[in-house]
Amino acid sequence: MVTRERPTLEAVARRAGVSRATVSRVVNGSTTVAASIRDAVNQAVEELGYVPNQAARSLVTQRTESIALILPETASRVFSDDMFFPAVIRGVSTELEAADKQLVLMMAGSAASHDRVERYAMAGHVDGVMFASMHGADPLPGKLARLGIPVVCSGRPMSPAGNTVPYVDVDHFGGVAAAVRHLVGAGRRRIATIAGPQDMIAGVDRLAGYRAVLTEAGLPEHVTTGDFTRESGEQAMQRLLTEDPELDAVFVASDLMAHGALQALRERGRRVPLDVAVIGFDDFEIARYSDPPLTTVRQPIVDMGRTMAKLMLTLVDDPTEVAAPVVLPTELVLRDSA
Amino acid sequence: MVTRERPTLEAVARRAGVSRATVSRVVNGSTTVAASIRDAVNQAVEELGYVPNQAARSLVTQRTESIALILPETASRVFSDDMFFPAVIRGVSTELEAADKQLVLMMAGSAASHDRVERYAMAGHVDGVMFASMHGADPLPGKLARLGIPVVCSGRPMSPAGNTVPYVDVDHFGGVAAAVRHLVGAGRRRIATIAGPQDMIAGVDRLAGYRAVLTEAGLPEHVTTGDFTRESGEQAMQRLLTEDPELDAVFVASDLMAHGALQALRERGRRVPLDVAVIGFDDFEIARYSDPPLTTVRQPIVDMGRTMAKLMLTLVDDPTEVAAPVVLPTELVLRDSA
DNA sequence: TTGAAAGCGCTAACAT
DNA sequence: ATGTTAGCGCTTTCAA
Numbered sequence: 001m002v003t004r005e006r007p008t009l010e011a012v013a014r015r016a017g018v019s020r021a022t023v024s025r026v027v028n029g030s031t032t033v034a035a036s037i038r039d040a041v042n043q044a045v046e047e048l049g050y051v052p053n054q055a056a057r058s059l060v061t062q063r064t065e066s067i068a069l070i071l072p073e074t075a076s077r078v079f080s081d082d083m084f085f086p087a088v089i090r091g092v093s094t095e096l097e098a099a100d101k102q103l104v105l106m107m108a109g110s111a112a113s114h115d116r117v118e119r120y121a122m123a124g125h126v127d128g129v130m131f132a133s134m135h136g137a138d139p140l141p142g143k144l145a146r147l148g149i150p151v152v153c154s155g156r157p158m159s160p161a162g163n164t165v166p167y168v169d170v171d172h173f174g175g176v177a178a179a180v181r182h183l184v185g186a187g188r189r190r191i192a193t194i195a196g197p198q199d200m201i202a203g204v205d206r207l208a209g210y211r212a213v214l215t216e217a218g219l220p221e222h223v224t225t226g227d228f229t230r231e232s233g234e235q236a237m238q239r240l241l242t243e244d245p246e247l248d249a250v251f252v253a254s255d256l257m258a259h260g261a262l263q264a265l266r267e268r269g270r271r272v273p274l275d276v277a278v279i280g281f282d283d284f285e286i287a288r289y290s291d292p293p294l295t296t297v298r299q300p301i302v303d304m305g306r307t308m309a310k311l312m313l314t315l316v317d318d319p320t321e322v323a324a325p326v327v328l329p330t331e332l333v334l335r336d337s338a
Numbered sequence: 339m340v341t342r343e344r345p346t347l348e349a350v351a352r353r354a355g356v357s358r359a360t361v362s363r364v365v366n367g368s369t370t371v372a373a374s375i376r377d378a379v380n381q382a383v384e385e386l387g388y389v390p391n392q393a394a395r396s397l398v399t400q401r402t403e404s405i406a407l408i409l410p411e412t413a414s415r416v417f418s419d420d421m422f423f424p425a426v427i428r429g430v431s432t433e434l435e436a437a438d439k440q441l442v443l444m445m446a447g448s449a450a451s452h453d454r455v456e457r458y459a460m461a462g463h464v465d466g467v468m469f470a471s472m473h474g475a476d477p478l479p480g481k482l483a484r485l486g487i488p489v490v491c492s493g494r495p496m497s498p499a500g501n502t503v504p505y506v507d508v509d510h511f512g513g514v515a516a517a518v519r520h521l522v523g524a525g526r527r528r529i530a531t532i533a534g535p536q537d538m539i540a541g542v543d544r545l546a547g548y549r550a551v552l553t554e555a556g557l558p559e560h561v562t563t564g565d566f567t568r569e570s571g572e573q574a575m576q577r578l579l580t581e582d583p584e585l586d587a588v589f590v591a592s593d594l595m596a597h598g599a600l601q602a603l604r605e606r607g608r609r610v611p612l613d614v615a616v617i618g619f620d621d622f623e624i625a626r627y628s629d630p631p632l633t634t635v636r637q638p639i640v641d642m643g644r645t646m647a648k649l650m651l652t653l654v655d656d657p658t659e660v661a662a663p664v665v666l667p668t669e670l671v672l673r674d675s676a
Numbered sequence: 677t678t679g680a681a682a683g684c685g686c687t688a689a690c691a692t
Numbered sequence: 693a694t695g696t697t698a699g700c701g702c703t704t705t706c707a708a
Contacts, residue, residue: 006462006485008701019679024703032677051460055402056701058393059684075431079424081623086417093413093445102458105443113435120440123392124344147344285419291629346685357695362687370693394685397700 007048016044027052058124066102067312068126070117070140071133074109082228082256083284084301088132088154091305099313101127114140121149128316130154130308136199141165150315154308156201156325166315166323168308172202175297175330176209179279180251182295182332184217188249188277192222194236194261196253203228206253206281222247226257233257237264248276249338255282259290262337277338292336299330345386354382365390396462404440405650406464408455408478409471412447420566420594421622422639426470426492429643437651439465452478459487466654468492468646474537479503488653492646493539494663504653504661506646510540513635513668514547517617518589520633520670522555526587526615530560532574532599534591541566544591544619560585564595571595575602586614587676593620597628600675615676630674637668 009027013020018037025033026041027050033041044050058064069092071078071085078085089105096103104126108117121129121144128150131141137159145151145165153167183191193210196203207223214221224239226232233252237260240247252258258280262272270276272292280287283298311323347365351358356375363371364379365388371379382388396402407430409416409423416423427443434441442464446455459467459482466488469479475497483489483503491505521529531548534541545561552559562577564570571590575598578585590596596618600610608614610630618625621636649661 006460009703010701020702021679021681021704022677025678028703034677037678049460051457053397053701054461054463055393055396056684057703059391059397059686059701060703062684064393075428075435079428081421083419090413090417097413097451100454102454102463103443105441107431107435116438116440119389122344122389125392125440347687348685358686359688359696360694363694366687372693375694391685394700395687397685397702398687400700 007050012044016041068104069130075107087301088305091302092309095306095309168326170299170328172205173209178332180213183249190247191249192240194252195225228254230260233260234264237261255280255284255287279338295335295338345388350382354379406442406467413445425639426643429640430647433644433647506664508637508666510543511547516670518551521587528585529587530578532590533563566592568598571598572602575599593618593622617676633673633676
């Protein structure tokens with residue numbers, strides 16, 4: 001298995017009896033080339049199996065035709081049973097595929113990998129950077145943006161300087177409010193919540209929705225927190241039941257946590273929804289397959305990914321473009337659990 | 339937000355009062371640089387926020403420090419509820435991360451994207467290419483290998499020329515054989531199977547394991563096929579029950595299909611394992627959470643990914659290396675369903 | 677319409 | 693130990 005030399009523009013030019021410039025024009029689809037010459041060049045390209053060297057091309061065009069999606073999470077987390085990441089990636093990759101851009105997926109769950117990602121982006125490896133699942137007030141988006149690299153976030157950034165970076169998010173607050181109002185409307189009076197991590201905007205906004213409605217209804221709050229995993233949901237539910245054995249409803253900030261909560265309720269002998277009503281958030285497949293099927297808040301994550309990618313593509317085309325934030329609607333989906 | 343010019347080696351050199359070569363040496367950690375000069379250079383790098391241009395670097399080194407993982411599947415499939423892909427990716431990315439290589443994840447579910455991936459690899463965008471979840475006799479691995487690009491496959495290639503490309507796989511046959519023997523040993527006599535797609539080596543090998551044991555035991559075969567999705571498992575189980583209402587066991591070639599099968603069995607009023615024993619394959623989390631928990635064959639997919647990545651790293655370091663195939667062991671995990 | 681030539685930013689001989 | 697220099701393969705003026 002010898003590393004056969006890959007043919008260069010030069011080789012194609014010689015074979016076709018033209019200059020490098022002409023070959024370059026043909027390869028890049030310039031219209032100002034005579035048909036006969038174009039055919040000759042194409043034939044030489046074919047015969048030699050020529051493929052342009054991307055490094056050389058990027059060096060002069062300053063374009064790589066690829067775009068990064070950065071997930072500040074470990075690979076184990078991204079590829080766990082949390083269907084959030086798959087959905088975002090699916091949306092993003094659909095849109096980039098259509099634009100013939102290469103998606104470069106980067107996990108940055110550790111400080112070291114966070115650095116690597118930063119250098120990677122700054123080294124000009126990609127034409128733009130998208131972020132999803134951000135924690136805390138990550139300075140990286142702002143930093144890259146200030147360097148002139150197009151940046152889009154999915155999820156409203158928590159950083160104070162967040163307003164400098166365009167973002168796409170879903171209406172967490174509205175969705176949760178609808179869910180909790182549903183519980184109130186059904187006569188539930190001891191409504192607890194398992195909130196998401198408070199270093200993420202999704203966790204914060206969903207908790208805010210819960211609080212707003214309970215305040216409005218004059219009902220007491222009962223808050224505990226998980227980290228969006230099934231296990232954390234199960235444990236959180238156990239805590240809630242211990243603290244208030246009489247609770248009659250719980251809004252859980254993710255379907256996966258809700259699944260864990262259902263498990264805990266079952267173990268404690270509570271019937272759902274008879275004794276305790278449960279509402280989740282996400283509308284992932286697990287919501288339909290759980291027992292009982294889960295009433296939940298549908299959020300259009302795939303769409304969010306697509307929208308984010310589209311935004312990115314316009315920014316890459318014209319970096320002076322000023323992109324406004326986009327917020328996508330959410331919707332309560334009624335099933336058996338509440 | 340202006341595209342601020344990024345500083346070059348030249349700029350750093352001027353600022354530090356040295357030559358470009360010296361800066362290059364410092365940046366690349368050469369030891370033959372005087373400490374005082376090294377410090378001066380590092381300071382200039384710091385002040386200017388210099389980051390090497392990867393395109394320029396690759397152009398001369400012929401290295402990109404990134405490695406592709408190609409999944410000949412649509413993004414929807416890769417990011418569905420099939421935990422195979424996440425597991426592979428997790429293993430691969432763990433290993434590449436440790437080696438400070440960038441993983442470039444590419445989905446190639448359509449003919450068009452398959453082409454794009456081919457061009458991408460041939461354009462020298464990556465130092466090596468790994469394949470997983472291959473269908474049929476894909477010529478791409480062989481083609482890239484012949485061009486001198488390091489290639490490793492996860493899953494024994496089905497192509498006749500497959501022996502030219504190193505691969506890592508798990509012992510499908512052995513695992514399935516253990517599973518079906520368990521059924522036979524438990525007194526089951528009408529043992530059906532829901533096989534995987536027959537254009538994939540995992541589908542073929544697992545079916546072979548089933549057939550071998552039934553032949554050995556002198557029992558009749560009853561085969562139907564799915565595509566590894568839950569839905570296909572559910573439908574396949576319905577077919578089996580219609581064709582043989584008396585069947586008392588079924589080996590299902592994936593946990594996800596087994597989950598669908600359990601659903602179908604429930605709908606048809608069969609008790610598991612009392613009426614029908616079920617064994618799956620994968621040992622994904624769903625096997626523990628299904629009702630009843632699923633006896634299944636554990637395959638070390640994360641390890642397979644890691645092993646594949648390690649192999650790739652040695653090949654990238656020394657392309658003349660001849661890598662032998664690796665086959666990892668599988669293991670029957672007993673739970674309630676059989 | 678085509679070709680000649682000047683780089684893009686970097687590394688790696690080779691000189692000193 | 694440091695500098696000089698010659699490209700890596702490509703695109704893109706500028707001339708012809």
